Amino acid sequence: MNGSGWAEIVLTIAVTVALAWPLGAYLARVWQGQRTWLDPMLKPVERLVYAGCGVKADRSQGWLSYAASFLGFSAASFVVLYLILRFQDLLPLNPQGFKGVSPDLAFNTAVSFVSNTNWQSYVPEQALSTFSQMAGLTSHNFLSAAAGIAVAAAMARAFAANRGEGIGNFWIDLTRITLYVLLPFSLALAVAYVALGEPQTLLARVTAHTVEGGKQTIALFPTASQEAIKQLGTNGGGIFSANSAHPFENPNAWTNLLEIVSMNVLGYACVAAFGRVVLARKDARALVTVMALFVLAAGSAIYATETRTPPAQAAAHVATDVSMEGKEVRFGAPSTAIFAAATTGASDGGVNGMHDSFMPLGGGVAMFMIQLGEILPGGAGSGLYGMVVMALIAVFVAGLMVGRTPEYLGKKIEAREIKYAMLAVLILPLAILGFGAVAAVLPVALKGLANPGAHGLSEILYAYSSASGNNGSAFAGLSANTAWWNTTLGIAMLLGRFAYVIPVFAIAGSLAAKPKLAATAGTFPTDGPLFVGLLVGVILIMGGLQFFPALALGPIVEHFQALQAVAAR
Amino acid sequence: VQERRSPTAKEGSMLDLVFLALGLAAFALFGGYAVLLRRL
Numbered sequence: 001m002n003g004s005g006w007a008e009i010v011l012t013i014a015v016t017v018a019l020a021w022p023l024g025a026y027l028a029r030v031w032q033g034q035r036t037w038l039d040p041m042l043k044p045v046e047r048l049v050y051a052g053c054g055v056k057a058d059r060s061q062g063w064l065s066y067a068a069s070f071l072g073f074s075a076a077s078f079v080v081l082y083l084i085l086r087f088q089d090l091l092p093l094n095p096q097g098f099k100g101v102s103p104d105l106a107f108n109t110a111v112s113f114v115s116n117t118n119w120q121s122y123v124p125e126q127a128l129s130t131f132s133q134m135a136g137l138t139s140h141n142f143l144s145a146a147a148g149i150a151v152a153a154a155m156a157r158a159f160a161a162n163r164g165e166g167i168g169n170f171w172i173d174l175t176r177i178t179l180y181v182l183l184p185f186s187l188a189l190a191v192a193y194v195a196l197g198e199p200q201t202l203l204a205r206v207t208a209h210t211v212e213g214g215k216q217t218i219a220l221f222p223t224a225s226q227e228a229i230k231q232l233g234t235n236g237g238g239i240f241s242a243n244s245a246h247p248f249e250n251p252n253a254w255t256n257l258l259e260i261v262s263m264n265v266l267g268y269a270c271v272a273a274f275g276r277v278v279l280a281r282k283d284a285r286a287l288v289t290v291m292a293l294f295v296l297a298a299g300s301a302i303y304a305t306e307t308r309t310p311p312a313q314a315a316a317h318v319a320t321d322v323s324m325e326g327k328e329v330r331f332g333a334p335s336t337a338i339f340a341a342a343t344t345g346a347s348d349g350g351v352n353g354m355h356d357s358f359m360p361l362g363g364g365v366a367m368f369m370i371q372l373g374e375i376l377p378g379g380a381g382s383g384l385y386g387m388v389v390m391a392l393i394a395v396f397v398a399g400l401m402v403g404r405t406p407e408y409l410g411k412k413i414e415a416r417e418i419k420y421a422m423l424a425v426l427i428l429p430l431a432i433l434g435f436g437a438v439a440a441v442l443p444v445a446l447k448g449l450a451n452p453g454a455h456g457l458s459e460i461l462y463a464y465s466s467a468s469g470n471n472g473s474a475f476a477g478l479s480a481n482t483a484w485w486n487t488t489l490g491i492a493m494l495l496g497r498f499a500y501v502i503p504v505f506a507i508a509g510s511l512a513a514k515p516k517l518a519a520t521a522g523t524f525p526t527d528g529p530l531f532v533g534l535l536v537g538v539i540l541i542m543g544g545l546q547f548f549p550a551l552a553l554g555p556i557v558e559h560f561q562a563l564q565a566v567a568a569r
Numbered sequence: 570v571q572e573r574r575s576p577t578a579k580e581g582s583m584l585d586l587v588f589l590a591l592g593l594a595a596f597a598l599f600g601g602y603a604v605l606l607r608r609l
Binding site for chain 1: 576581584585587588589591592593595596599600602603604606607609
């Protein structure tokens with residue numbers, strides 16, 4: 001540990017949060033249908049999309065209709081992507097000559113990219129054609145992220161409404177967010193990545209002659225464009241198996257910084273936009289503070305665990321104060337630590353180091369960040385609505401303590417909203433612990449593990465946490481391309497995305513219909529340090545109550561086993 | 570990545586139906602869940 005490492009972690013978070021405010025202001029204009037600086041160029045395209053798809057721009061939807069559009073769009077996307085992956089050998093742009101992927105892998109991958117998870121049970125450069133990567137996966141990187149941000153926009157409108165009936169129009173939100181936010185910013189990022197050394201080509205491979213006189217075939221893809229939306233849309237699926245540890249995906253310290261910033265900036269920006277739409281900027285600042293505090297704490301904790309002498313090396317008197325296993329030498333411990341905290345807090349899933357190779361507690365912190373609900377700052381859009389669910393529970397708890405009906409941002413929070421909120425937050429433990437418990441005793445599941453004992457349990461827990469939280473990062477050490485893992489992880493991804501979001505829509509619909517109340521002297525303030533502390537406590541206690549027993553059997557016991565093994569020598 | 574036997578064309582078609590049906594059934598269930606919540 002050193003000063004420059006700590007400074008890197010703090011500065012990375014500070015730069016991300018600082019950039020989120022102007023982006024949030026812009027995003028709020030997009031959500032509200034207001035004029036933007038891209039209108040002269042994109043307005044005709046937007047009109048064309050509405051005309052082509054028969055969308056009526058002045059029609060607002062109720063929450064059930066909005067949810068039906070969201071589900072219908074996702075279901076259609078699932079079928080299209082499934083067919084692309086299965087029949088990629090019959091489709092163009094397959095210079096690699098790959099066959100169609102297996103049915104269970106196509107199911108897993110289609111669900112994965114439709115749910116903004118981007119879990120990858122395959123080695124991309126050895127399984128997917130350029131067409132599958134571009135038309136199949138990259139397009140869904142845009143659309144699934146836009147769909148998530150659309151839900152966040154609907155939630156913002158629900159809080160802004162005064163006895164309203166609608167929460168917006170899904171098709172308009174999807175179109176505007178894709179056209180005005182994701183496409184232009186991804187284009188700018190892709191150009192920056194190319195300038196910083198990432199390849200952007202349709203060539204399948206290049207042959208290099210090594211200094212020893214041998215030949216090496218190196219896979220190529222249009223990497224920069226995929227990398228841009230991979231991080232901005234909190235998708236995380238790599239075009240190469242090594243993800244952002246691959247020198248083509250993440251060649252240097254500048255691309256590394258850009259990737260961390262871009263994977264978190266939209267999460268914070270959605271909250272900033274929410275604050276503008278709801279006219280509650282101070283409350284939005286409090287939510288952003290909570291998010292940033294958790295990323296700072298997680299990054300610091302991982303940095304601390306990865307810069308202690310590993311017990312086995314200490315016993316062998318190896319002079320080292322950093323555990324470099326699983327880390328790129330180009331990035332070192334601090335850049336890996338903040339990347340891991342940012343990617344697991346954001347439901348991104350891109351990695352620049354292998355979390356499986358972290359010290360047990362470091363890997364445990366990464367896993368716990370996912371289990372806290374992917375709200376820190378969370379995925380594109382999903383971070384905001386997940387955090388709002390937590391805020392509702394926090395004001396409900398505060399209301400119980402002081403004996404008043406809880407309110408949040410001018411809306412009375414009653415039993416109905418809390419029931420919906422609980423239905424949402426219980427999905428994660430149900431999917432993670434339910435599937436995890438079955439997999440821990442089922443031989444067909446255990447075959448995929450590379451490690452026995454506590455570390456093996458960590459691999460199982462991480463896989464289901466990653467899938468259910470729609471994160472998509474892999475712990476490594478798990479061979480997941482089997483029928484069991486592909487199917488159950490696919491179901492976990494579906495539950496984590498869609499079973500969570502349905503109660504969120506119901507909350508939005510319920511709140512939209514309520515009158516907007518003015519704050520009184522008895523209103524619990526939700527913009528100050530007391531609320532920040534309360535919200536941090538609620539998130540930690542809920543996460544701890546749900547997952548601490550399982551974590552105790554995985555990374556925590558592994559930590560003590562490592563210490564004990566060294567002491568016994 | 571584990572080595573796996575590729576399914577035959579017939580097995581593949583059957584499995585395609587199974588997995589497509591599984592995915593679409595899940596979306597239908599989520600839709601039903603939304604209707605249920607509406608009545609809550």
